[in-house]
Amino acid sequence: MPDLATIAAFLDLHHGEWAARVADFADTRLRPRPRARDDDDGRREAVELVRLMGDAGLYRPLADMDYRAAALARETIAVASPLADALYAIQGLCLTPLLIAGTESQRERYRAGLLSGDLVGGFAMTEPEAGSDVAAMRTTARREGDDYLLNGRKHLISNAGIADLYMVFAATDPAAGSRGITCFAVPADTPGLHFAGAQVLSAPHPLGELAFQDCRVPGSAVVGESGAGFKIGMATLDRLRLTVAAAACGMAERALDEALAHATTRRQFGQALADFQVIQTKIGAMAMELAAARLLVYQAAHTRDGGAERVTLEAARAKAFATEAAQRIVDEAVQILGGRGVLADSPVDYLYRAVRALRIYEGTTEIQYLIIARQVIGAHGGTA
Structure with missing residues (x-):
């Protein structure tokens, strides 16, 4: 468990109880698990870990936007399992856009599943030519009636291939740079969205590429407003x-x-x-x-x-x-x-x-x- 004495001035009373709860979970449920041996093993383990943490209610601080509790959770989980910590992070990256900009319908559809771990989240922003320079992304979303057609490629995407839901960032107005990027909530089984292969890390972690080929999503998939994705x-x-x-x-x-x-x-x-x-x-x-x-x-x-x-x-x-x-x-x-x-x-x-x-x-x-x-x-x- 983190050294709470060092950071006591920044915590409230309930944070100590929360840290003890997470520490017990990490010691009893994470530490005893065998380490993933390879990428395939890591992907199977990742799905299980997302659900284990959901069952234990560990994602609750993300929904409550209690970032001290979320930090305590990540610090404690990382002591026991760097893989579990990475998965916790991605679940937060998928959930947070819905919380800060999603519609009530979107939150009703996805929030509970992400918190319980029944839905594995993904955050699809990075591209081969757009890492730190997010505005350089080439994945596009072209309006067609009430829908959008997504085309492009994402890489170095955590949970690629195992996620049930991706937050996907695409250019709806490429000429507008960062002001022309829109965020979409895209279920993994959407036609036109393909897992394009694993990118294998030395420390097992589900990473890979996604390809969008005329991937049709409804206008209701837009998170926030069009152009507000960046x-x-x-x-x-x-x-x-x-x-x-x-x-x-x-x-x-x-x-x-x-x-x-x-x-x-x-x-x-x-x-x-x-x-x-x-x-x-x-x-x-x-x-x-x-x-x-x-x-x-x-x-x-x-x-x-x-x-x-x-x-x-x-x-x-x-x-x-x-x-x-x-x-x-x-x-x-x-x-x-x-x-x-x-x-x-x-x-x-x-x-x-x-x-x-x-x-x-x-x-x-x-x-x-x-x-x-x-x-x-x-x-x-x-x-x-």
Whole structure:
């Protein structure tokens, strides 16, 4: 469970009870599960994990927009299962556009299933030529009567091939750039939508490509207004980006725990590894960075829960610092474990592969630095 004492100033009473509940679920339901061996195994496991977390009510903070509780959930889940954490994130990315911009009919149709895990969610924004530059997307949605015809290709889409519902972003007015993008709620069984193949990660995770070939969706599939997709997508990422940072803290916590367990029991040259000052300096730096990351995460979540419409700066700081710190902490854990740290069945080897993606998805570290710089420069009367 997260070190609640460090972040107590940012939490309410119910958050401690919630953290204990999630920790019990993680310890009893996630930790004992065998790790997925390959992509096929990972996809089967992913569907099961989405439903397990839904059955346990873990997605409730996403619906309540309690981002401190969501951060606590992701941090705690990530300690036990980076795969489960990634799935939690995608469920949130699919649900949030419906909550902030969906119609009552859309929410009635999809909300309960996403919260229960009966519906596996997907978030289809990234394309081969449109990653950080979202406005460059080439997938189009052409109006035809009361319907839209979607054509194009999405890649690096989490849950591609296993999702029941995708939030799909497409250009309804390509000439308008970011102001011509629209968000659609598209069930996976819609004719013209095809799973175009898996993209296999070193740490099993259901990732792949989607192809749209005259995929016809009704006008009622539009989430929000036509042309508002970019705004909806960015608002979704702005709300959930801080939970990526929380997940990074969870992975860093697990790495630090593994390093401590090894350093205090492994003996070299007649003494425990933890008795060597070089190991102590590593552990001290790891613990300090983890504490600092948590403070940034829960300060951002506290600000959002306090009513702030946007936490662009706070979320960017949290994500950039926490994910970079987690990468360093995991790397140091591998170094402390030595050869054992690079064995295929080592938790820190798995963490080493899993944590790397957090520095990329939902906005790379470099993009976060740009966001921070623009906010800081703007606050001082400059332009960037």
